Amino acid sequence: MSTIMVETFQSPLGRLPVTSSDRLLLEMQRAIVEGELPAGSKISEPELARKFSVSRAPLREAMARLERCHLIERIPNAGARVVKLSIEGLQALYQIREELEGLACRLAAENMDEHEIEQLRALLDQHLQSQRVREGESYYQEAGDLDFHYRIILGSKNPYLINMLCDELYFLVRMYRVQLGMNGPRVSRAFDEHKAIINAIASRDGELADLLMRRHIAASRGNIELKLQQVGKQHD
């Protein structure tokens, strides 16, 4: 399991983190996604440089890449802030996700080889088992679900698509999911949907796989939307 996770989850860089700016990027991505750097908070370059014990040069390079994946917003000569989560943002993000992951499914049905499909099935079996063992533990579901989506995206074999989804959009997706959580009946239903998607891919039915993935993502969006509305009401 752990090797699998490493395979897919360490690849935001597409390589091992060799440079100090690479490590900074990974660390800050994690910190923002998990809310350690709170949404909406200002980022002070001197402060963070001290905190991570590096100079501002690699920090700024990491920040440029954080901006690329929509985790921070910069204004020239003014500074950078961690993004805020909002219903509008979620909807705009998931609109793109539906489209691109639908495409990824269609391409995966064409381009994944039998071995890759077999591995995808094996992954789902693992999920079913670990779900039984760790009922209600949300992190594994979180990671497992994303791992599933990652593999299909990689299976599309389209480098631009892979880059856009895995390197740019997915951190924000994770941020919504980690900070707003996924729970309740949605978790087990997601497994069934995953299964149906694999079947469509395995039978090389790209059109169906596309449709099922779009519905899967739409359902997931609905789930998070509810959470966001609840949080919104608390603050009123």
Added chain:
Amino acid sequence: MSTIMVETFQSPLGRLPVTSSDRLLLEMQRAIVEGELPAGSKISEPELARKFSVSRAPLREAMARLERCHLIERIPNAGARVVKLSIEGLQALYQIREELEGLACRLAAENMDEHEIEQLRALLDQHLQSQRVREGESYYQEAGDLDFHYRIILGSKNPYLINMLCDELYFLVRMYRVQLGMNGPRVSRAFDEHKAIINAIASRDGELADLLMRRHIAASRGNIELKLQQVGKQHD
């Protein structure tokens, strides 16, 4: 006309170029798109820094953003190269474009207000006139066509979609078009397709607008593919 072009084409930054890294980015984008920095050539940081009379700091920042829009490819501790154009790359790029601009059309049919649609019609009229006047002059068609696409993308009102298409993908699209050209009967046919797309948007038929845009882009891809094959044969 010129004001219109400025409006849409200067906005890769989403703002005026205030910083020295901003200006560098614009200049290098132009140089790469137009082939002044040849495809596949290595980029030497010290050399370019001298050429543009700046230090390496803003140059590296500009390069990070060039990487983001797929105009250069970097390898840590090794260097950066200008991307090469290829049929595989074109197909992968246009696969995404079809999907995302199709979505943009659908959203534009929902979200553009009457005034924006009216402006879009006016733009097309301008194109028809300038096409008559400057028959065969490819640059105006080039810019006009992209301007048309830009407006629809902006009309989608989805910030992530706008960012991905206008700030990331479109420079590469332009690079293919500028370096491989668009000409022949395709030019006038494209105008008709534009007209049909506007009509669909104006009648709020998002589904049709989506379909027409996908076909329009697929046709455009076919045109460039032919050129690429011709160039490929020359080098054999």
Added chain:
DNA sequence: GATCAATAAATTGTCGACAATTAATTTGTT
């Protein structure tokens, strides 16, 4: 007491220099 202008503090953008890594050249061996 509130509003605006001027000043002071802090932050961002840029620079030149050094360290670490990679590529090129030279040298020695088979």
Added chain:
DNA sequence: AACAAATTAATTGTCGACAATTTATTGATC
């Protein structure tokens, strides 16, 4: 002469300091 290893050169990554811009504070005026 061809290949391999070692040395040299060049390039990239990082650092600390300075300049330019923005934000915060202070003081003056109504």
